[in-house]
Amino acid sequence: MQSLKKMRLFALAAFATLSCLAEPSKSPMEWAPVQTNEIARWKAENKAPAGVVVDKAARTVRFLAEATGLGAGETVEFFAIGPLSDRAYESLFVTVASPDALAKAIESVGVPRGFPVDPLKARFWPQGEKVSLSVKAWGADAASRPSGGLSTFLKDVRANEDGKVLEAPLAYAGGTRDASGSPIAATNIPCAVFSLYNHAQSLLQLDGLFDQSGVYGRFVAPTKFKAGSLFEIVATWDGKRVVKDRELKLTATNAGEVMTTLKDEAKAFDVHVRLAFDASVTIAHAAAVAQAFALLDGQGVKMNGRSDGQFFFRAFLPDPKWRDRASRIFQPFEVHVAADGTKSFVFVEEDWSGEALDPVLKPKTTPFKDWQELPGLIAKTGEEGAKITVMFVYAPKTSRVADLAPVVKAVEPRVNTFYVFAED
Numbered sequence: 116m117q118s119l120k121k122m123r124l125f126a127l128a129a130f131a132t133l134s135c136l137a138e139p140s141k142s143p144m145e146w147a148p149v150q151t152n153e154i155a156r157w158k159a160e161n162k163a164p165a166g167v168v169v170d171k172a173a174r175t176v177r178f179l180a181e182a183t184g185l186g187a188g189e190t191v192e193f194f195a196i197g198p199l200s201d202r203a204y205e206s207l208f209v210t211v212a213s214p215d216a217l218a219k220a221i222e223s224v225g226v227p228r229g230f231p232v233d234p235l236k237a238r239f240w241p242q243g244e245k246v247s248l249s250v251k252a253w254g255a256d257a258a259s260r261p262s263g264g265l266s267t268f269l270k271d272v273r274a275n276e277d278g279k280v281l282e283a284p285l286a287y288a289g290g291t292r293d294a295s296g297s298p299i300a301a302t303n304i305p306c307a308v309f310s311l312y313n314h315a316q317s318l319l320q321l322d323g324l325f326d327q328s329g330v331y332g333r334f335v336a337p338t339k340f341k342a343g344s345l346f347e348i349v350a351t352w353d354g355k356r357v358v359k360d361r362e363l364k365l366t367a368t369n370a371g372e373v374m375t376t377l378k379d380e381a382k383a384f385d386v387h388v389r390l391a392f393d394a395s396v397t398i399a400h401a402a403a404v405a406q407a408f409a410l411l412d413g414q415g416v417k418m419n420g421r422s423d424g425q426f427f428f429r430a431f432l433p434d435p436k437w438r439d440r441a442s443r444i445f446q447p448f449e450v451h452v453a454a455d456g457t458k459s460f461v462f463v464e465e466d467w468s469g470e471a472l473d474p475v476l477k478p479k480t481t482p483f484k485d486w487q488e489l490p491g492l493i494a495k496t497g498e499e500g501a502k503i504t505v506m507f508v509y510a511p512k513t514s515r516v517a518d519l520a521p522v523v524k525a526v527e528p529r530v531n532t533f534y535v536f537a538e539d
Contacts, residue, residue: 143201143304146209149181149343153254154211157345166211167220174224176350178217179253180208184342191269191334192327193310194319195348200306207268207336208346214290214308215301218318221246221287226352228289230387230420231320232313235531237427240417241313241320242387244358245284247351248309248319254345269311270337277333286322287352291315319350322385324413359384362422367395370404374411381415391422392516398431398537399512405431424524426516426533433534437507440476447505448493448530450522454511458483460492462500486525493529505532512537 148154154166157179161168167178180195183203193206197214200206210217222228229243250268252260261267265281274281290298290307300306300316310317311334312327359380363373380386390408392401405428412418421427437443440463449461459482465474481492493500506526510519519535 144203145201146183146196146198146203148198148209148211150254150345153345154179154181157253158211165213165216167216169220169223171224174226174352174354176217176220176224178220178348178350179211180346180348181211182208182340182342182344182346185336185339187336187339189336190332191311191336192331193305193307194265194269195308197300197306197308199302200304202305208348210308210348213301214298214306214318217308218289218298221318221350221352222289224352225354226287227356227358229287229358231288231291231315231317233291233315233420235528236420237429238420239313239324240387240419241286241288241317241322242358242360242417242419243286243288243320244352244356245322245385246287246319247284247353249349249351251347251349252344253347256344260340260344260346268337269334271334273333280321280323283322285309285319288317288320290318357383357385359386361386362389362391364391364393365396365404366393367397367400370407374407377411377416385417386415387417387419389420389422389425390418390428391425392520394515394517396516397512398510398514398516398519398535401516401535402431402537405429425520426523426535430533430535431537433507433536437534438536440478441473445505446476446503447507447534448496448500448503450489450506450508452508452510452514452519460489462492462496464499486521489522489525490529493526504530505534506530507534507536509536509538512539 158164158166167176169176183206185191185207190205191207193202195208195210196202196206197210200209203209226244226246229241230238232238232241249264251262269281271279271281290300293299298316298318300308300318303316307314307317309319311321312325312330313320361377365373377386377388408418408428409432418428440446446463446465449463451459451461459480462479464477464479466477467474469475483489483492506522508519508522523533
């Protein structure tokens with residue numbers, strides 16, 4: 116059986132090698148400005164040494180960028196990257212200005228800084244006020260090159276099936292920031308100014324859920340521009356604030372009223388919601404409420420993030436199949452709370468030493484009294500437990516959410532994903 120495992124691994128490796136040989140490989144590479152003299156001329160003419168021009172009255176930000184030379188039909192993962200990026204091989208444009216200068220410019224015209232995606236905080240939607248983008252050819256040969264909106268420079272091969280997202284405004288999420296408040300995109304690869312998938316550091320984002328693997332290949336270059344061709348990119352804000360950030364306190368009786376209010380708000384605003392449950396809510400009721408809000412998610416309302424010390428609402432919607440340890444693809448940590456309130460921590464060790472293709476599961480149960488004991492119990496799981504960031508919590512369906520929620524603060528950020536199973 117061990118030899119069979121090795122043969123399968125060898126076959127997978129061989130397939131991967133052949134796949135790599137089937138098409139030319141592309142590697143990260145530093146970008147060197149091509150038209151340095153023309154860039155200097157643009158900066159001088161526009162009195163813009165940083166490569167960006169701000170018009171506060173018009174609420175526009177205009178910045179210069181060079182085309183990377185990406186070929187027609189090639190996949191585009193970034194519409195624009197900063198000058199320190201090494202991702203020109205999968206980007207349309209490289210900006211002259213740094214992402215830091217661009218972020219300051221956009222915020223200087225009044226655009227509030229939004230919130231980037233952050234799976235560790237259950238933020239899956241980019242949140243930000245809406246900005247439109249246009250591109251204009253610049254330079255001596257500008258007349259021979261097109262100008263227009265995103266759809267002029269990107270082809271969405273799934274527009275008919277998945278919607279014409281390139282025609283919608285973008286969200287200014289602002290990107291992840293360092294301790295000083297500067298965008299990490301200014302210095303950290305890939306230095307994303309505008310990523311076409313949900314990327315935490317990207318300043319601008321398509322306004323929706325765009326997983327990197329799911330969206331790969333969807334956006335391609337419709338034509339090739341010579342490397343170094345210069346374009347002015349203009350970001351415009353209309354001055355209207357449409358984002359509503361809501362933290363909703365749910366009781367055992369107010370869910371219907373809250374949902375009605377949300378639906379009304381969503382007719383005029385981009386509503387981002389976090390749920391918090393008060394002491395009256397049981398986990399059975401929380402599951403019913405979560406199911407209702409799951410139907411709203413993406414239908415005018417965006418369930419985005421979790422309240423401090425609370426479970427993300429989808430924690431109450433685990434797949435029942437996950438109860439069967441043998442059918443799981445991995446083993447999360449488990450916490451079991453009995454009807455009398457006693458608690459136990461379970462680490463399911465996977466023993467791969469046998470001849471079988473699947474491991475032998477060896478659950479190890481440790482009773483505990485206080486939630487603060489959990490970090491120590493997790494630490495004792497050693498190297499095998501170090502890769503686990505998910506926890507399943509099992510408790511009677513009549514248990515109060517408020518009595519289980521302390522587990523979140525006790526183990527985060529070491530554990531960042533929770534699922535709560537209601538027991539009969």
